[in-house]
Every structure is written in structure tokens, then in C-alpha cells.
Amino acid sequence: MSKTILINGMIITVNATNQVYKKGAIAFENGKITYVGEVPQNLAEYDEVIDVQGDYVLPGLVNTHGHASMSLLRGYADDLPLQQWLEEKMWPIEAQYTKEHAKWGTYLSLIEMLRTGTTTFVDMYDNMDEVAMAVEASGARARLCRGMIGFGTEELRQSKLEEASSFVRNWNNQANGRITTMMSPHSPYTCTPQFIEQIVSKALELDAPIHIHMSETKAEVEQNEKEYGERPVKHLEKLGVFSKRSLVAHAVHVEDWEMDILAKNDVKVSNNIISNLKLASGIAPVPEMLSKGITVSLGTDSSASNNNLDLFEELKQVALLFKGVHNDATLITAEKALQMATLHGAEAIWLEDQIGSLEVGKEADLIVMNTKQAFYQPAHNPISHLVYSGSGRDVKDVFVQGKQVVRNGECITIDEEKVIFEVNRLVEQF
Amino acid sequence: MSKTILINGMIITVNATNQVYKKGAIAFENGKITYVGEVPQNLAEYDEVIDVQGDYVLPGLVNTHGHASMSLLRGYADDLPLQQWLEEKMWPIEAQYTKEHAKWGTYLSLIEMLRTGTTTFVDMYDNMDEVAMAVEASGARARLCRGMIGFGTEELRQSKLEEASSFVRNWNNQANGRITTMMSPHSPYTCTPQFIEQIVSKALELDAPIHIHMSETKAEVEQNEKEYGERPVKHLEKLGVFSKRSLVAHAVHVEDWEMDILAKNDVKVSNNIISNLKLASGIAPVPEMLSKGITVSLGTDSSASNNNLDLFEELKQVALLFKGVHNDATLITAEKALQMATLHGAEAIWLEDQIGSLEVGKEADLIVMNTKQAFYQPAHNPISHLVYSGSGRDVKDVFVQGKQVVRNGECITIDEEKVIFEVNRLVEQF
The missing domain is CATH 3.20.20.140 (Metal-dependent hydrolases)
Known part of the structure; x- marks a missing residue:
């Protein structure tokens, strides 16, 4: 199975010590997280290396x-x-x-x-x-x-x-x-x-x-x-x-x-x-x-x-x-x-062994946010920025079980245009 | 001076009667609003006709x-x-x-x-x-x-x-x-x-x-x-x-x-x-x-x-x-x-004669929002959607005094990248 790693991200783990890696990496394989930490040396071992260039990465x-x-x-x-x-x-x-x-x-x-x-x-x-x-x-x-x-x-x-x-x-x-x-x-x-x-x-x-x-x-x-x-x-x-x-x-x-x-x-x-x-x-x-x-x-x-x-x-x-x-x-x-x-x-929902934080062994449910915007500057405190200044509209990429479902702000698993058309068609009939 | 008209927008006027034109138009010239209403016949008179395709248009x-x-x-x-x-x-x-x-x-x-x-x-x-x-x-x-x-x-x-x-x-x-x-x-x-x-x-x-x-x-x-x-x-x-x-x-x-x-x-x-x-x-x-x-x-x-x-x-x-x-x-x-x-x-701020609503004679300070997104569906009530479901992140185009300052979500009058660089440079010196 394919091995993926995201590098150079602000990795917000939400683990027991609320650890944040300022320029970190997270890797996953077979839908599970295999590595969280500083950017490792062995990048050649990965099939896909994604440089998120400072963007925030956090649990879904x-x-x-x-x-x-x-x-x-x-x-x-x-x-x-x-x-x-x-x-x-x-x-x-x-x-x-x-x-x-x-x-x-x-x-x-x-x-x-x-x-x-x-x-x-x-x-x-x-x-x-x-x-x-x-x-x-x-x-x-x-x-x-x-x-x-x-x-x-x-x-x-x-x-x-x-x-x-x-x-x-x-x-x-x-x-x-x-x-x-x-x-x-x-x-x-x-x-x-x-x-x-x-x-x-x-x-x-x-x-x-x-x-x-x-x-x-x-x-x-x-x-x-x-x-x-x-x-x-x-x-x-x-x-x-x-x-x-x-x-x-x-x-x-x-x-x-x-x-x-x-x-x-x-x-x-x-x-x-x-x-x-x-x-x-x-x-x-x-x-x-x-x-x-x-x-x-x-x-x-x-x-x-x-x-x-x-x-x-x-x-x-x-x-x-x-x-x-x-x-x-x-x-x-x-x-x-x-x-x-x-x-x-x-x-x-009794799934804390599987999701809710970025830790090795958990499922790779994670999101990448476009934090190069003004709302996230200056770089004082990423968790503060996320909570008080951020917006869900800033989410860029989303992975569930290691599979990408949102890319550059667009759902790639759902035909958004069709859904909006059908929704309005149905509502007009009420 | 150039005459501009935005057509086919959900025009939310915020005038005295809270009028909304579902498929309306707004025109401006010399920085002032010259028309608000249904899409007019005389589009050929305008130098620029922008079809906003159903997006919401409202006062800045x-x-x-x-x-x-x-x-x-x-x-x-x-x-x-x-x-x-x-x-x-x-x-x-x-x-x-x-x-x-x-x-x-x-x-x-x-x-x-x-x-x-x-x-x-x-x-x-x-x-x-x-x-x-x-x-x-x-x-x-x-x-x-x-x-x-x-x-x-x-x-x-x-x-x-x-x-x-x-x-x-x-x-x-x-x-x-x-x-x-x-x-x-x-x-x-x-x-x-x-x-x-x-x-x-x-x-x-x-x-x-x-x-x-x-x-x-x-x-x-x-x-x-x-x-x-x-x-x-x-x-x-x-x-x-x-x-x-x-x-x-x-x-x-x-x-x-x-x-x-x-x-x-x-x-x-x-x-x-x-x-x-x-x-x-x-x-x-x-x-x-x-x-x-x-x-x-x-x-x-x-x-x-x-x-x-x-x-x-x-x-x-x-x-x-x-x-x-x-x-x-x-x-x-x-x-x-x-x-x-x-x-x-x-x-x-004693500027209600100039701004605050989309009315003929006021200054052309207006915003266009990308409302083709899921958050604005189905099309029950645009003002409800704007207030309860919308976000400033959905703003697409912004005009002040008829001059465009934001285009497709980017400030065109400010070098955003430079500002973010300078801000972080200054903060590192504190």
C-alpha cells in the first residue's frame, strides 16, 4: 500500500500534552498514522511527499x-x-x-x-x-x-x-x-x-x-x-x-x-x-x-x-x-x-482509540488549512489563531482513513453541482 | 466616466423596506449608484456588464x-x-x-x-x-x-x-x-x-x-x-x-x-x-x-x-x-x-447619506459573495443565509466608490504577500 507523508506543516496533534510541531511531518499508510514528529530524513521511503509549506495540519x-x-x-x-x-x-x-x-x-x-x-x-x-x-x-x-x-x-x-x-x-x-x-x-x-x-x-x-x-x-x-x-x-x-x-x-x-x-x-x-x-x-x-x-x-x-x-x-x-x-x-x-x-x-462516540488526535496507530483522519492568509498572522500562537481567528472556510485538504476527500477546498468524492441542483429541485416541489 | 452594471444578482438593498431583487441589477458611474432594480433592457449603454450569476450583492x-x-x-x-x-x-x-x-x-x-x-x-x-x-x-x-x-x-x-x-x-x-x-x-x-x-x-x-x-x-x-x-x-x-x-x-x-x-x-x-x-x-x-x-x-x-x-x-x-x-x-x-x-x-458615523444601503445616489460601496456554495442552499431566504450560514470568507468581489479593491477573494490594491512578510519580520523583533 502507498506510503504518504505531509512535511513542513504546523502539526497540531491534540494529544495528551497538546503537542505542536512547528515545522513537522505526519505520515500514513493503509489508512493509519505511522509517524508524527519533526520532518524525518528518510523521505525517499515514501511514495508521496506533500510539502504543505507551513499550513496547519490537525485532526478532523x-x-x-x-x-x-x-x-x-x-x-x-x-x-x-x-x-x-x-x-x-x-x-x-x-x-x-x-x-x-x-x-x-x-x-x-x-x-x-x-x-x-x-x-x-x-x-x-x-x-x-x-x-x-x-x-x-x-x-x-x-x-x-x-x-x-x-x-x-x-x-x-x-x-x-x-x-x-x-x-x-x-x-x-x-x-x-x-x-x-x-x-x-x-x-x-x-x-x-x-x-x-x-x-x-x-x-x-x-x-x-x-x-x-x-x-x-x-x-x-x-x-x-x-x-x-x-x-x-x-x-x-x-x-x-x-x-x-x-x-x-x-x-x-x-x-x-x-x-x-x-x-x-x-x-x-x-x-x-x-x-x-x-x-x-x-x-x-x-x-x-x-x-x-x-x-x-x-x-x-x-x-x-x-x-x-x-x-x-x-x-x-x-x-x-x-x-x-x-x-x-x-x-x-x-x-x-x-x-x-x-x-x-x-x-x-467511543472512537477515541481510532480518531480525535494525530497519534501513531490512529486512523489518518486529518485536515490541512490554508493558514498563509492574513487571519493567521503574525505567527504568535497557532491554536489561538485556529480557534479565535480561523474559519472552516479555510480548510483546504481533508483526508479520512488516509484517503483524500477534499482537495483545494472542493469535495472530490461528491458532485457538488449536482447536489445543489437536486436540492433546489426537491425544495421547489414542497 | 465608465458606466458599470452588475446583472443577475440577488440584490440585497438594505433600504427602508429591506427590498431584495431576486434576479436584479445594480449600476454605478463616477463612484455613485445610478440604478438598482430588475435587469434593465438598455445593457448596451453600459461600458462594462458583469453577470454575477445569482450571487448575492449587498452594501459593504x-x-x-x-x-x-x-x-x-x-x-x-x-x-x-x-x-x-x-x-x-x-x-x-x-x-x-x-x-x-x-x-x-x-x-x-x-x-x-x-x-x-x-x-x-x-x-x-x-x-x-x-x-x-x-x-x-x-x-x-x-x-x-x-x-x-x-x-x-x-x-x-x-x-x-x-x-x-x-x-x-x-x-x-x-x-x-x-x-x-x-x-x-x-x-x-x-x-x-x-x-x-x-x-x-x-x-x-x-x-x-x-x-x-x-x-x-x-x-x-x-x-x-x-x-x-x-x-x-x-x-x-x-x-x-x-x-x-x-x-x-x-x-x-x-x-x-x-x-x-x-x-x-x-x-x-x-x-x-x-x-x-x-x-x-x-x-x-x-x-x-x-x-x-x-x-x-x-x-x-x-x-x-x-x-x-x-x-x-x-x-x-x-x-x-x-x-x-x-x-x-x-x-x-x-x-x-x-x-x-x-x-x-x-x-x-454620520455617513448614511453616502453609504450603508444600495440606493440610487449613494456611493457604490458594495460586495459580491460567492453564494453558489452549499452553505447558501436551498434558496429559501437570502438574508437568513447571509446572517446565519454565511461567512466573510465567502466575499468574492468588493467595490468602494465604484472602484474594485477585491477580485476573486484577493485584495488587488494591497500586496498581501509583502504585508504578511513585513508583519512577521516586525513581530520577530519584539
Whole structure:
């Protein structure tokens, strides 16, 4: 197999000591990283030597919550509260969704994510076969699940559960291991306790982790208390959701003792900071969760509530917002924010042995950024520049498992023009 | 003179009715806009017809507070509180600044601003002749002032006052009217009341507006109360700062009755939302100020506290933050945010007759964005896409006074490579 090395890069490893090689190199073979360090002498041993001329090289970002198909709804409804946005705008139009919508919506999202340096993402939606096929074709990495909303008949619920289970059986560890799966009750406010327990039991049987929306809005927490006599964290703990591996999206309205429950059960959190602001859901207690040792990663949520999938925006936002809100400029440093977007993302989906940092033995999921621009000058501190001044638009080249998927800012695995044409064609028919 | 028309663009006018022409045209001649509307029949009358093929065309953004020279300090110190950042990091290194630092720092900032669609900016610093010369050469538009810190001897203060006054006399309405000026006491905590009164009196004599930092941090407000028995707003009102035209930067810690004073005196506000978050200064009451009829515009502050000058980031942030903080998703819509970055910016520096919207008779300061990308699909709502999904990195072409300054994402009036070289050369000598 071909041996590739990138040389003369600012190699930002995000390893345990946050090591940065100012003029370093990274090599890979068979999809795995074989070398990280100073530029070695033995360049003749490599089949391909790429001189990145000082550009930054870093691990691909990990987006831990989203609904790729929903990109068809970007800008369809803004500046509305969550429940109204969901019930009056999103759900009626989503009811018209077919496999075709899922397919082209996912491709549109894949273009955005890959071009802005996200190499791995979590997706929860329906028509997941379409999503998985698009992921496979695009060369991206994803942890996918069929999100189950429990409204309607018992028959419908059971058919969804069977569909979700089949999806796990069919797709886990497919696409050369790039696709992994989960089981996903949509949320405690859209699934009865009984249905959640059924899903948990099936997840244990399939050895699949669980992904669920939780405590996104105050109203949802209050409704949970009224209906079940508990706030969502305790409610889900009782239903066994946290008994094995679980990833919750949002966790905006969680009290101190609830964070203790999340920490005790090693529940992973996907913080969706921009979507939570835009839908006026609130601001999650991220510094508090981090200080309790909870793994907090970053997610975009869908581009219908964000409105893009450029995780560099979350990276900057998480390093800014808490400073201003708590009047403490030392909260969530640039280094911590970068970890959250990479290594903690990998940990949140139990792939930290494979991705999330540039280390020998891990998969070669990495991005090269065009940092010869004004935004990255002068050369004081690359991690600061990346977080506070950078943009996903600066990503130039992207590799997943050592295979290039973006070259000079263009997706080479997806026909971007065709996707944009199909997306607009479909939307005109709504 | 040459007559130019851009056709087939999504023309976002930001006029009084927020008019958008889906497939429109805009024409200009002698630096002024001569037509905005549907694509006309008489294209043969134009010397240059540019088909922008559906790309968005909008007014150049207006950045109403910054210190361009300070870009040399980007990433030099982060994650520190304002006073420590200023006193231990910024001021010691700024003491080493020469004309050369001001020159190349300003050019670096100009590259960032022009490339991200800011055509007009406010600058407060010293060595302002260097700043003005760079603005003139770059083709940008700016309202400039020599910021006066009142520490040191009386002789030093008087020499600064003379320098600031000469700057106004020499540069106001220069560069074909693209440069206008102000007088600027740095802040109530760095200038004595006597010095501020002297500056106000000189400003009235020169018919120059006043620009000042005000109420950026809680500590500064408390110090003002302790020293002068008043909070800064009342203090500055008494000193005559608001007696004619004035623009205050920050206004983070202002109480309801203080906003009434600002409204009554038609004081313009530059909200620096990202810098205020990053330095943990707090969150200004923007929705409250807007509802009192105060003109609130957007500024980046310097790239030492931001850390870039891409005003599209402020544009998105101002549309997001208050929704999340106040649990109201209807606060500051995309349309209002866009106004703040354009028309309100023009109003904040008394140039609304010349710039801030695309209307016949105004100056041809406009930007074209590459919106054929995934981020702008599907075509539901261009203003939403611009604010929530767009990025300054998507700006393709920029015109100021009808003259092109950015073409295909590159500054054509500045040698970018040389600027980056000089900036790093200077910084290595610190």
C-alpha cells in the first residue's frame, strides 16, 4: 500500500500534552498514522511527499449531533421558539420527506461538513439507509442511528424499532469501519417510558450505544416533571438509558445534582451551543460539566437551526460565550475548545482509540488549512489563531482513513453541482 | 466616466423596506449608484456588464470600532481579563510601537476587512498618518481619529491634542472623501475631566464628532463612580461629550436610565459583541438600546481581542446571543442584524447619506459573495443565509466608490504577500 507523508506543516496533534510541531511531518499508510514528529530524513521511503509549506495540519473535527437530511430546511423558518418552530414549521414539512429528500439533504450536509473539516459526524434521523449510503460514497466517517419518535400506533412504534435494529445489524462497522451505529429514542417528550425501555433493551441486546435528545428546553423539563414526576435526567436514568454507553444531545437545563448523575454514569454530552442560542433554548452549563469530568463534545444540530454545519463556529463560540456570561476570561481556553471539537468528540462516540488526535496507530483522519492568509498572522500562537481567528472556510485538504476527500477546498468524492441542483429541485416541489 | 452594471444578482438593498431583487441589477458611474432594480433592457449603454450569476450583492459592511494597527498582537495574549490583558500584555508591547508597526499592522487589518466585505471602518489609535495613508492606498473608506490617553505630563497631553487636531485638519474629507475624521479622548478612565473638556472644546471648534470608549467593564464603571461620583454616562454628559455628534464604543454596563440619556442625546453606539465576550467584559443590553431608538452598530474592536476583523462573525453573533440569553428566539432578527452591520453602521458615523444601503445616489460601496456554495442552499431566504450560514470568507468581489479593491477573494490594491512578510519580520523583533 502507498506510503504518504505531509512535511513542513504546523502539526497540531491534540494529544495528551497538546503537542505542536512547528515545522513537522505526519505520515500514513493503509489508512493509519505511522509517524508524527519533526520532518524525518528518510523521505525517499515514501511514495508521496506533500510539502504543505507551513499550513496547519490537525485532526478532523467530530460533530456529535445532527440531522443531515434537514439541510433542505435551512432558512425555511428562523427567529421562532423551538416548539413553534418544530410543530408548525419543521414537522409538517418533514412529513413530506421521502428517501430522495434524505439522500440529497445528506449529500448537501456532507459537502458542508467535509469542506469545513468535519470528518466524523453523528446523525439521528429516518431513512437512515440513504444517509449511510451517502456517507459510504462520500468517504466520511459517521456514527448513525434511526431516531424514533414514539407518537402514533403501537404497530408504527414496533416497525420503527425493527427498522432501527435492522439498521444497526446491517450497517455497524460497514464502509471499512467508517460507519458505526447507535439506537435512538428521539427524546423523553416524544417517547413513552415503555417505548424507551423497549429501545434500551434492544440496544443492550445489539450492544449498541444510545443517543437521545435531553433537556433542550425549560418547557420540556417542566413537562417531564408534570407527566412523570421527575426531571429528564433522573427519568432516563430510571429507564436504564444510562446503564451502558449513552450520548445525550443538548443537556441545557441540567441542575448540579443532575450533572452528578451524568458524571457517575459516564454519560457523554453533545453541546449544541449555536442551535441552543438560535432557538432560544438557553445556555448549557458547559464549564460546570467539564469540571465534573463529564465528556462534553460539540455538535451543530441540523442546518435548519444553526444554520450551517461549520463546526469551527461552535469551536469559537464555546471559547467565547462562557467568558462573557460568567465574567471570567479564563473559562474554556482555546486549547480546551479545540479538544472538545476533536478528542472529546471522539470520546463522546467511543472512537477515541481510532480518531480525535494525530497519534501513531490512529486512523489518518486529518485536515490541512490554508493558514498563509492574513487571519493567521503574525505567527504568535497557532491554536489561538485556529480557534479565535480561523474559519472552516479555510480548510483546504481533508483526508479520512488516509484517503483524500477534499482537495483545494472542493469535495472530490461528491458532485457538488449536482447536489445543489437536486436540492433546489426537491425544495421547489414542497 | 465608465458606466458599470452588475446583472443577475440577488440584490440585497438594505433600504427602508429591506427590498431584495431576486434576479436584479445594480449600476454605478463616477463612484455613485445610478440604478438598482430588475435587469434593465438598455445593457448596451453600459461600458462594462458583469453577470454575477445569482450571487448575492449587498452594501459593504461598516465596522464602527477598532484599532487596525493592533493586528500585530493577534494571539499574543488570550484568555485573560481586560485590565490584565491591557496593562500586562498590550500596553508594554504597544510602547515599542513605531510608525512602521502602525503601517504594517494597518495593512494586515485592511486585508482582513476588505476580503471579508467591510468597506468602511472606524479607527482610533496613534500614528494615524500611517493609518490614513494605508487607507488611502488601499481604496477603503474610514472614519479615523487619534485616540488620546491622558496619562503622563501636561506637555504630553497638549502635544497629543495638537496632533489629533492636526490630523482632523489634514485628513478630513481626503482620499476623494473616503477619509473622514473624529476627535477621541480614549476613555473616562484614561483621561481627566479637564482633558476631556479640552478635547470636546477642540472638537466643537473643528466641527469633528467625538469617539470614546465607555462602560466596557464593570470595574471601570465602579472606578468612575468612586473617582467622580458618577457612572460614566452621566459623567461624559456633564463634560459635554454628547453635546454634538458622539459615538461610544462598548456601552456594556449601562443601566436603563443611562440608555435614556444616550437616546436623548442621539449618542451612537458601537457594540463589540465578540471582543466583549472574549475579554469577559459582559454582554451589552442591545435589544433594550434598540427599543429605545438608539443607533446600535457593530464593531470588531482590534484583532488582539477578537481575534479577526471579519464582521460577518459579529453579524451572526448579534442575531444569536440575545435569543439564548433572554430565552426569546424573536430577538434581533436576521434583517435587523444585517441593518446593524450596514445602515446603522453608516448612521453611527454620520455617513448614511453616502453609504450603508444600495440606493440610487449613494456611493457604490458594495460586495459580491460567492453564494453558489452549499452553505447558501436551498434558496429559501437570502438574508437568513447571509446572517446565519454565511461567512466573510465567502466575499468574492468588493467595490468602494465604484472602484474594485477585491477580485476573486484577493485584495488587488494591497500586496498581501509583502504585508504578511513585513508583519512577521516586525513581530520577530519584539
